[in-house]
Amino acid sequence: MSTLATLVADSADLTPVLQASGVQQYQTFLSRYAGELLVLVAEHIDIIAVSMLLAIPIGITLGVLITFNETAATVVLWLAGVAMTVPSIALFGLLIPVFGIGEPPVIVSLVVYSQLPLVRNTYVGLNGVDDAVTQAGRGLGMTQVERLRQIQVPMALPVIMTGLRNAVVIIIGVAAIGAFVGAGGLGDFIFQGIRERNVPMIVVTTVVLVLLTLAFDYLFAISEQLFRLRNGEQIDQARPTRALWKILS
Amino acid sequence: MSQHAIEFENVRKSYGDTLALDGISFSVEPGTTTVLVGPSGCGKTTTMKLVNRLEDPTDGTVKFEGQDVQEVDKIDLRRSIGYVIQDIGLFDHMTVAENVATVPRLLDWDEERIDERVDELLELMDLPPAQYREDYPRELSGGQRQRVGVARALAADPDVMLMDEPFGALDPITRDNLQDEFLEIQEQINTTILFVTHDIDEALKMGDKIAIYDVGEVVQYDTPENILENPATEFVEDFIGQNRGLKKLQVLEVGHIMSTDGRIVGQSWADVRSTGSVPAEVATDESGTPAHVAADQSTETALSKLVESDGSKLPVVENGSVVGTVSVDQINDASSEPKEIVYE
Numbered sequence: 264m265s266t267l268a269t270l271v272a273d274s275a276d277l278t279p280v281l282q283a284s285g286v287q288q289y290q291t292f293l294s295r296y297a298g299e300l301l302v303l304v305a306e307h308i309d310i311i312a313v314s315m316l317l318a319i320p321i322g323i324t325l326g327v328l329i330t331f332n333e334t335a336a337t338v339v340l341w342l343a344g345v346a347m348t349v350p351s352i353a354l355f356g357l358l359i360p361v362f363g364i365g366e367p368p369v370i371v372s373l374v375v376y377s378q379l380p381l382v383r384n385t386y387v388g389l390n391g392v393d394d395a396v397t398q399a400g401r402g403l404g405m406t407q408v409e410r411l412r413q414i415q416v417p418m419a420l421p422v423i424m425t426g427l428r429n430a431v432v433i434i435i436g437v438a439a440i441g442a443f444v445g446a447g448g449l450g451d452f453i454f455q456g457i458r459e460r461n462v463p464m465i466v467v468t469t470v471v472l473v474l475l476t477l478a479f480d481y482l483f484a485i486s487e488q489l490f491r492l493r494n495g496e497q498i499d500q501a502r503p504t505r506a507l508w509k510i511l512s
Numbered sequence: 513m514s515q516h517a518i519e520f521e522n523v524r525k526s527y528g529d530t531l532a533l534d535g536i537s538f539s540v541e542p543g544t545t546t547v548l549v550g551p552s553g554c555g556k557t558t559t560m561k562l563v564n565r566l567e568d569p570t571d572g573t574v575k576f577e578g579q580d581v582q583e584v585d586k587i588d589l590r591r592s593i594g595y596v597i598q599d600i601g602l603f604d605h606m607t608v609a610e611n612v613a614t615v616p617r618l619l620d621w622d623e624e625r626i627d628e629r630v631d632e633l634l635e636l637m638d639l640p641p642a643q644y645r646e647d648y649p650r651e652l653s654g655g656q657r658q659r660v661g662v663a664r665a666l667a668a669d670p671d672v673m674l675m676d677e678p679f680g681a682l683d684p685i686t687r688d689n690l691q692d693e694f695l696e697i698q699e700q701i702n703t704t705i706l707f708v709t710h711d712i713d714e715a716l717k718m719g720d721k722i723a724i725y726d727v728g729e730v731v732q733y734d735t736p737e738n739i740l741e742n743p744a745t746e747f748v749e750d751f752i753g754q755n756r757g758l759k760k761l762q763v764l765e766v767g768h769i770m771s772t773d774g775r776i777v778g779q780s781w782a783d784v785r786s787t788g789s790v791p792a793e794v795a796t797d798e799s800g801t802p803a804h805v806a807a808d809q810s811t812e813t814a815l816s817k818l819v820e821s822d823g824s825k826l827p828v829v830e831n832g833s834v835v836g837t838v839s840v841d842q843i844n845d846a847s848s849e850p851k852e853i854v855y856e
């Protein structure tokens with residue numbers, strides 16, 4: 264498999280494509296590739312969704328478990344932090360011998376990358392629950408599990424939601440690089456665009472990727488606000504939050 | 513002979529090298545309010561937490577309804593004891609009704625029974641269910657929140673309630689109102705109450721019995737009247753503070769010092785007023801109508817009414833008839849003379 268640099272060098276003879284006028288190029292690209300672009304968006308969302316479905320239970324469980332032991336908390340949070348510093352390309356490379364190429368190594372990597380925000384926010388959220396509330400729960404005869412399920416987790420949900428939001432934003436970007444090992448998604452067009460010196464392909468795909476990220480970010484921001492309102496916090500509400508809250512309450 | 517609701521037998525509690533409780537022993541009678549009072553860090557809250565096993569004693573025995581609490585399952589024990597704390601600790605993500613229903617839900621009551629119980633308690637706490645059931649705690653005032661806290665503690669009809677400075681975070685007026693209401697409620701529910709406060713006035717007002725704490729020790733355990741009459745140590749005297757005479761008037765009921773002879777005693781109060789046969793010495797209020805007190809009101813109230821009027825005697829009225837009279841001299845005697853007051 265060739266590196267990125269040789270890919271760019273190999274495609275040097277495709278320069279004529281770049282000579283057509285700007286707007287026309289974009290029109291040509293969209294008319295030829297719009298359908299394929301949509302498929303790639305769907306693929307991308309699919310990879311993110313599968314990764315998050317795996318990452319959320321793991322991250323929240325870890326976050327809950329480490330509230331019982333401070334040493335475990337330090338170790339787990341440190342490991343999650345270290346995992347995040349490993350470059351994605353290197354991580355894919357390390358996982359290919361185990362999971363082969365295509366989606367599996369990418370999904371596993373995305374799960375790993377989303378652990379720091381998920382675990383940390385779960386841990387911080389649970390510890391941030393007002394002491395009086397957990398004290399009252401204990402005094403009224405709730406078991407530790409009942410306190411977690413009925414009080415701590417619901418009250419920590421907005422903070423956990425923020426973690427989820429951070430995780431999604433991070434992995435949408437990382438998933439694009441996954442195309443390099445054959446996972447598909449919007450990364451496909453970015454790599455193809457680089458190979459073929461197709462600037463409109465790179466630009467449009469990047470814009471779509473950014474819009475996708477912003478859409479997810481906004482969606483999670485709204486749900487975070489809804490959870491905060493549910494917990495009785497006073498916050499500045501975005502317009503959709505206000506509308507949804509009215510419908511829900 | 514009734515069984516003690518709670519007994520402390522030579523209980524010691526230490527945290528590492530720090531001794532929090534140094535051998536306390538006393539017992540709480542069913543249906544009474546016992547107040548643990550003392551400066552902060554004296555061990556009063558620790559004592560309370562030993563009852564529902566939020567803490568376990570280092571030494572000695574705590575008994576709940578005759579049974580050593582160490583032999584009872586912690587969770588079952590806590591569900592059978594009401595618990596109210598200063599910070600209330602309402603669950604903000606649940607409605608008022610859901611908060612109150614916490615313990616019944618843990619005990620797996622059926623929904624219909626829970627609903628009825630919630631309505632009954634909200635009614636008792638002066639929070640009409642139709643209006644407040646579905647509210648969230650954030651929509652309530654401090655006083656209302658604490659009422660919900662008390663309702664939540666009473667939900668499974670516990671025999672014993674533990675209240676840790678329940679009114680401590682409220683403004684003085686709300687606190688005073690809630691204290692009065694709570695005294696009334698307690699007469700209806702007949703629950704044994706263990707009440708922690710650092711405020712001696714609250715202790716004198718709420719307590720049938722008061723345990724005064726100095727660092728890790730109970731220095732006096734007695735009725736409010738006897739504590740005011742005979743402070744056991746200098747510490748107790750200091751803790752009660754100034755105006756002991758006035759404080760005595762607050763805890764002493766008119767019925768205990770009134771004189772039961774006199775011309776109008778035994779007559780109906782309505783008759784006395786309407787026939788105009790009110791003796792000249794009877795006190796009147798601002799508008800000139802004859803004043804009176806109830807037998808279970810404090811002598812402080814009686815004194816206030818006497819001072820405001822020019823009469824020298826105040827009729828004591830119970831169930832519509834005059835049962836005695838009280839004068840400034842009698843109040844004066846009661847507050848100054850050491851006298852053992854025996855309660856039934």
